[in-house]
Amino acid sequence: DVQWAPTTVNDFAFYVVWASEHPLENVAIKWMECEENPSDCGLLVIQQQRQSWNGPINIVLETALYGGNSVSEATASEIISNQPIWVTVTIHDIKGNAFLTNLGEHMTMVTPIDNSGDIIAPDRLPEPVVVDRPDDSGDGLLVSYSISDASDLDHYEIYADIIPFTDVGSRDPALMIDRDGGTNSPGQGGFGDGRPGGGRQVSDMLTIELTALSNGRNIEPGVMVWVAVIPVDTSDNAWYTDLNVGQATAIDDSLIDPGLHLPVITGITATWNEDRDEITVEWDESNDPKVVGYIIHLNPEFYEDVRSAYYQFDMVQGTRSTVTPMPLPTEETNDIAAFDVNGTWHISVVAYDGEVTRFGVTPVEVRNWTSDAQGLEDSNVEDSGEWWNELSPMEMALMALLTLMILLLSMIIVGRLRKPSFDPLEHATPNWELQVEDWGGDNYATTMEPEVNFADTLVPAATSIRATSPPPGINTPVTTSVDDLESLAGDLLGESDKKDSVDTSFLDDLL
Known part of the structure; x- marks a missing residue:
């Protein structure tokens, strides 16, 4: 086992691990011989600069250079147990430069020990x-x-x-x-053919x-x-x-659906063309920033997983595309009866984020071709009733209640407007009716003579009221009723409101 600290140079190319029974102070000549095929010389080349962020590099060396009088004359063979060997590591940059001489202070000696005959088992490993x-x-x-x-x-x-x-x-x-x-x-091996057992x-x-x-x-x-x-x-x-x-x-x-983070595409419609060899597909655009495109799936049978669809078309951008199932599969590879172009086909559109799509879908049926006018009429009729389907039972009940209240209020207002205006004379009783000047009959058609003699009744009464009025010098409270009577008497006697002397000679003529 060989271990060393990784280099930090920026132009690193590879390491070369040397092992020999001869000292490795100068390996320049041997490198010139083995540079083309290091593995043939028992050299282990590591092209990985580091194995971890801050840890050492570890390798297992299984070959070394033996024989001859120096490392230049040695040849590669498997490591011999119980025989000491020298080990060093050289660093090479991208231009092939390396320190290959004066390595006396950069090599170490180790003795491989044959412990294959021991009876001690390797330690137990931690939990995997x-x-x-x-x-x-x-x-x-x-x-x-x-x-x-x-x-x-x-x-x-x-x-x-x-x-x-x-x-x-x-x-x-x-x-x-x-x-x-x-x-x-x-990174292990070498520039030439690897040699089994060289190291790792x-x-x-x-x-x-x-x-x-x-x-x-x-x-x-x-x-x-x-x-x-x-x-x-x-x-x-x-x-x-x-x-x-x-x-x-x-x-x-x-x-597990890997595309659950992607939105469900809505508003999907699909229609065959007149020749029934192409399908025009339209859908609503998604505003999700994760969506980079859309993928269309088509199948002659209903499906709920896009992996079950026979046709998967390339990614498209936009909200409209034309696809075709032609040519249909051959009988040798599929059941041709299932791929009847005149049958019912199903299609779906899923969002694509550049890596995955949704698996679970609810496909729509591909509609038959119709003329433009018929297709437009059908579309309008269908769209006109769609808003009813979006209302809940509670919303429908509220709408009905509000409509009923509006109708009731309208009926009340119309009834008020149609009612005639109030006329006090129509509601007056005969006891309160006013007498007209001519004292006519009920219909004012005939003239009635007054039955009362004013000379015998009203004039004497007025004279009496006048006579009982207190003199001006006496401070007697005057009420509203007395004033009214006095005023009336004055009117009958032909007096004015002025304090001038009144000529009452006409009374003598009346009397």
Whole structure:
């Protein structure tokens, strides 16, 4: 195992890991020989500048340079156990420059030890991270686990069951993974053909796909699965008890609509053309900023999932498009009876955000072709009744109540206007009727002579009232009734309101 701190230069190209039984103070001559095919010389080239943000770089070296009197004469072979070797790392920039000499202070010695015959098992691994495998039908899990630090590690055994466990017991491995996970990390290898066993980068975690249980049964969606990872060394030493176990449930992603964040497209209409080989589709525009376009689906049968539609057309922008199902599928690949162009077809429009669309839709029926006038008339008739469908029962009841109140109020107002104006004379009784000057009859047609002699009645009375009036010097309160009588008497006697002397000689003539 080799580890070093990553460089921070801006023109980095790659690292070269050197290992030899000879000191590596000067590798310039050997590099000139191996530059074209470093892997043939047992050199490990790493093109990745760093493996993490601030961590060291870790690799596993499996070959070294042996033989000859110096590193220039050595050849590559597998690392020999219990024989010390020198290790160094050189850094090369994008122009091929590197420090290849005076490396005495930049190399270290290590002795590989053969511990394949030991009886000590690798340490138990921490609990693995088990998650659902995305974009599947719920038949797989992703298992990530930490690598073992055992130097004689041979492989990993994966155990899985739908029953919780901490001991392997009689279970068989559901999967066996070699020590490096069976994958090649990016940047390893060399410029030429890779040499098996030359070396590899080391990552902190390995991730594998698990599709079966320890009993051989496939993983099913919605069922909890417990998973354990056991490292095994070259002597088959391993711990099978007191395991750290992770668990997860596989999810059927085909039942999850990835486009639920997108709006539902409304106002979809579709009509065949006269030749019934093209369909004109129109829909309402969406103002959602996530929508970058629209995708049309067409099928000869009703569907609720766009993945069930036979036709999927390219993305369009705007609110109108023309599509065609022609040519129809052949009998060899489909049921031609289902694709009857004269039958009932269904179409849908879904919003597209550049990555996904809605799966769930409610398609509309493609209408038959009609003439422009007929089509316009049908459209107007249909639209005229649409607003009734949008009213709730409560709104309908309120509208009826308001209409009734308006009618009632109108009837009251009209009745008031038609009623004749009030005439006091029509409502007066005979006792209060005023006598006209000519003392006529009921119909004022004949003249009636007065039956009262004013000379014998009114004039003496007026004279009496006049005579009883108090003298001006006496302060006697005068009431309104006395004043009225006095005024009346004065009128009958022909007196005015003035205080002048009154000539009463005419009374003698009357008497």
